[in-house]
Amino acid sequence: MKFQVHSDLEYQVLQPSTFILNIHALRTATQTVLEESLMVEPYIRLEEFSSALNANRFIRLEVTEPLIFKISYKATVDTISQIIDQKQEKGATPVVQLDGDIIPNLFPSRYCQSDKLQRLANNKFGKIENTFAQVIAITDWIYENVEYLSGSTNSQTSAYDTVSERAGVCRDFAHLGIALCRALSIPARYFTAYAYNLNPPDFHACFEAYIGGHWLIFDATKLAPLNGLVKIANGRDAADAAVASIFGNVVCQSMQVTSEVLENNFEPFYYDNKQLKGLSYE
Amino acid sequence: MKFQVHSDLEYQVLQPSTFILNIHALRTATQTVLEESLMVEPYIRLEEFSSALNANRFIRLEVTEPLIFKISYKATVDTISQIIDQKQEKGATPVVQLDGDIIPNLFPSRYCQSDKLQRLANNKFGKIENTFAQVIAITDWIYENVEYLSGSTNSQTSAYDTVSERAGVCRDFAHLGIALCRALSIPARYFTAYAYNLNPPDFHACFEAYIGGHWLIFDATKLAPLNGLVKIANGRDAADAAVASIFGNVVCQSMQVTSEVLENNFEPFYYDNKQLKGLSYE
Amino acid sequence: MKFQVHSDLEYQVLQPSTFILNIHALRTATQTVLEESLMVEPYIRLEEFSSALNANRFIRLEVTEPLIFKISYKATVDTISQIIDQKQEKGATPVVQLDGDIIPNLFPSRYCQSDKLQRLANNKFGKIENTFAQVIAITDWIYENVEYLSGSTNSQTSAYDTVSERAGVCRDFAHLGIALCRALSIPARYFTAYAYNLNPPDFHACFEAYIGGHWLIFDATKLAPLNGLVKIANGRDAADAAVASIFGNVVCQSMQVTSEVLENNFEPFYYDNKQLKGLSYE
Amino acid sequence: MKFQVHSDLEYQVLQPSTFILNIHALRTATQTVLEESLMVEPYIRLEEFSSALNANRFIRLEVTEPLIFKISYKATVDTISQIIDQKQEKGATPVVQLDGDIIPNLFPSRYCQSDKLQRLANNKFGKIENTFAQVIAITDWIYENVEYLSGSTNSQTSAYDTVSERAGVCRDFAHLGIALCRALSIPARYFTAYAYNLNPPDFHACFEAYIGGHWLIFDATKLAPLNGLVKIANGRDAADAAVASIFGNVVCQSMQVTSEVLENNFEPFYYDNKQLKGLSYE
Numbered sequence A, B, C, D: 001m002k003f004q005v006h007s008d009l010e011y012q013v014l015q016p017s018t019f020i021l022n023i024h025a026l027r028t029a030t031q032t033v034l035e036e037s038l039m040v041e042p043y044i045r046l047e048e049f050s051s052a053l054n055a056n057r058f059i060r061l062e063v064t065e066p067l068i069f070k071i072s073y074k075a076t077v078d079t080i081s082q083i084i085d086q087k088q089e090k091g092a093t094p095v096v097q098l099d100g101d102i103i104p105n106l107f108p109s110r111y112c113q114s115d116k117l118q119r120l121a122n123n124k125f126g127k128i129e130n131t132f133a134q135v136i137a138i139t140d141w142i143y144e145n146v147e148y149l150s151g152s153t154n155s156q157t158s159a160y161d162t163v164s165e166r167a168g169v170c171r172d173f174a175h176l177g178i179a180l181c182r183a184l185s186i187p188a189r190y191f192t193a194y195a196y197n198l199n200p201p202d203f204h205a206c207f208e209a210y211i212g213g214h215w216l217i218f219d220a221t222k223l224a225p226l227n228g229l230v231k232i233a234n235g236r237d238a239a240d241a242a243v244a245s246i247f248g249n250v251v252c253q254s255m256q257v258t259s260e261v262l263e264n265n266f267e268p269f270y271y272d273n274k275q276l277k278g279l280s281y282e
Helices: A118-125 A131-145 A159-165 A170-183 B118-125 B131-145 B159-165 B170-183 C118-125 C131-145 C159-165 C170-183 D118-125 D131-145 D159-165 D170-183
Strands: A002-013 A017-021 A031-041 A046-051 A054-063 A067-079 A082-085 A188-195 A203-211 A214-218 A229-235 A244-247 A250-261 A277-280 B002-013 B017-021 B031-041 B046-051 B054-063 B067-079 B082-085 B188-195 B203-211 B214-218 B229-235 B244-247 B250-261 B277-280 C002-013 C017-021 C031-041 C046-051 C054-063 C067-079 C082-085 C188-195 C203-211 C214-218 C229-235 C244-247 C250-261 C277-280 D002-013 D017-021 D031-041 D046-051 D054-063 D067-079 D082-085 D188-195 D203-211 D214-218 D229-235 D244-247 D250-261 D277-280
Touching: A002 A017, A002 A188, A054 A229, A067 A229, A118 A131, A118 A170, A118 C159, A131 A170, A131 A203, A131 A214, A159 A170, A159 C118, A159 C159, A170 A188, A170 A203, A188 A250, A203 A229, A214 A277, B002 B017, B002 B188, B054 B229, B067 B229, B118 B131, B118 B170, B118 D159, B131 B170, B131 B203, B131 B214, B159 B170, B159 D118, B159 D159, B170 B188, B170 B203, B188 B250, B203 B229, B214 B277, C002 C017, C002 C188, C054 C229, C067 C229, C118 C131, C118 C170, C131 C170, C131 C203, C131 C214, C159 C170, C170 C188, C170 C203, C188 C250, C203 C229, C214 C277, D002 D017, D002 D188, D054 D229, D067 D229, D118 D131, D118 D170, D131 D170, D131 D203, D131 D214, D159 D170, D170 D188, D170 D203, D188 D250, D203 D229, D214 D277
Parallel strands: none
Antiparallel strands: A002 A067, A002 A250, A017 A054, A017 A244, A031 A067, A046 A054, A082 A277, A188 A203, A188 A229, A203 A214, B002 B067, B002 B250, B017 B054, B017 B244, B031 B067, B046 B054, B082 B277, B188 B203, B188 B229, B203 B214, C002 C067, C002 C250, C017 C054, C017 C244, C031 C067, C046 C054, C082 C277, C188 C203, C188 C229, C203 C214, D002 D067, D002 D250, D017 D054, D017 D244, D031 D067, D046 D054, D082 D277, D188 D203, D188 D229, D203 D214
């Protein structure tokens, strides 16, 4: 499915600052960037790089004097997602059978303190046999118990806060989903995206859980169709895949994000607790 | 310098459990494992693996029935460390010049909430110009302000706790050092090791900071000579490089760790605030 | 109902220390101390005092040199409790109608961070109309979701921890009950007691909620009959009513607590979600 | 010294709500309210009350329908403060000699987790012999290490946060001061006031420490002269003495606070580390 995505960010730099931005559509076997452009106004030299952790396409730029600049990214992206039947997935893959690359997604991370939520996760979801149904139950529980409330959290808020305070935004919903999965020994990772039909439009954060050999996408906010995502990044949590990591004194003045589908036959896909069909972007 | 290292772990498994252990000496360009053996009694099939994150040599084994088992690791290891003059290192490497692989070591992690310690780090250490002296000041501050107290912390304790509660063990000292470095935009990572002349003998945890293009070793506990370490693992914090991650119900019954130097000319090396000479294992 | 209660505490004092102990049966309009004795061996001068906060009978003693001492309290106590029908109690007493003395029991305290649990409390219990049924639902929820696990918590553990970590002892169960009540604007306070038929025997902690003009007793642990309590103290939480507050370096070597009923007609009373009959010690 | 104090609060009530406000000047042996007026526009019935905890003059009012109202308090107040020489105060009053009413001010409270800061307090301030000098050292340390930054904290922020995050407002400075005193066994309590020459004008929060039989005033913000305070309330922390506790959905639209001195001979008094003269409002 083809999407046109677009983000416009405007920053006021008060002191010399360095930016690490992660807004490019990822290039993967199932996601092709057909066309893209990045504009910075006024011109500032920037550099694209990836880290060893993952293929995320970071850019960094250094602003050496106070100024206001605008960065604008546009891309046409073709994504392939597949629906995978999950009826047979009884029990998480035994840790002993997981690939070495998958295992770090079992460990706790900055915003996903799975080590502190083991009892809660086991009591609430431990008895569900089918692993996909288990993660669906986690997202349903978050959706029902956590209020989506803009401005209720900040960049220090973690799953351990959200599980008690019960309010947050997409980032917090994703962190809590990840933490609860890991607490059940289900590998899980953070997933940022341009999301079609997200309202209000913004960068979106979801998560993937590793079930039956596939990374399946989950979104506890239920704010956008699961098959309308253009992946930006993966990471253990927002520490690895923040839209912007800024070293300096900077004010974000505006942020506009859009995603449009370029084909006629887009049919929104959401999970259905009875069908047990998962969606994978890999 | 050649060392003979040895660890004996005995576990009582109460229910079927999976172990991920990280006790092997690492193989790097500067650390050669001349000879090693691993014994498990009674025999349990195990598998060695590494993760994409780093070259850490994990082993995993699955115990399917209640039993007591003993795992014994022995190795003769030759390490090369170099002393690097740090007098010229004024200011951390600008983020914009760091290699993509280094950057994740700037981000906060489970036990190192550098995002919450920015003001403290800047107020206390922000004015020191030489970066090596800055990290020495961090380790000195931890050494003077945090009490080394066995049993005062547990596997959930993080740098954010230790900075207030002021007690901990080597793991906590390392986490706090890492968090304070990252809060100053100095990349830092966790480092586990067999340590010569550590008293009482145990696995040891230190940290490395990336200064002037080198990973330099630091130990805020000051409990062992810096040049007597045999590296086991690196990671962002103990979540990545725990000696043992256990999925199941298990009691550790005993743990014995030793390290002996096999050469006559070992001269213990510690940092000296005036000399500004750093030690690197890379 | 008459009870004979007894506590034996043995402390090893390592350095000069001051003890504030709160182990005496309270004297109230409905609780008569018929007979009591307190012995300290070896003899140390002690003093009984109360605070302005409440009538709690504290004792304090100062030990000026290292020694081992034993303190032994015995009392025969006659308690009167009344059963009060709660069918009519729809909605908490409006804050505007509460007596000034009751209001502090609405505010958050050290171990009962009700301010952080408002959403959770309202989502889970906000729709229950009858106030007594609401608090019963709180205790049932705690009983079902928190594991009673000796040694899982310490003196710093608070309701905010327990609501996520889901394990604790009677003190933690009480703190969480109090915090959830206050989050719903129901005044609640901590209540320590000698409890008949508590297994294993120990000092017990419950809580009282103020409903329809009465302080009613609640016990989320369900470990002892509600009508078998001999009240020791009230307070906003364990900070006000700890069995022992010790200023110094001391090891508790043993603690034995017993309570026996002296009449034949004791019939254990527990709450019943359908009957809506509350029990008050006032 | 006579002061004229004034506060204007404007609230938009979105849903039926109850307010507990604590803005009246306290009446004590050393503080006389010569004249005062309270106006609510439009008229809403309100009631003044005190709690058993302290003499704080709370008012409460219930707003049963959405509206905007304004509450305006004016008073002329005569305060007497005394300067007390502290040169002789070596060591905190032994707990065993404290009056029963003072002791609760040694215990940890919602925003003052003194139990978690014992090591830090002892390491930093434990060796100072004179108790007054000790508390001066605490306020100096807070002043130097915590940044006064409006908007950096919220009503859930506690001393445990501030000691690490190192930013806050007067309330946070006071909570940290209280927590550090209590950690050293020095009784301490929260103190709210109208403050002369506070810039920007607002309600002010300081703290009192109990030294040598007197409650002495301390202000770690150093933003206003110590002898220009008109006391509103005491409490263990802001949970007991908040300017406004609101049960409902309300927006504070404006808050204006002023304090003027009515005599000519006001000489601002601040502490001086060498003089060791304390100021008491009792």
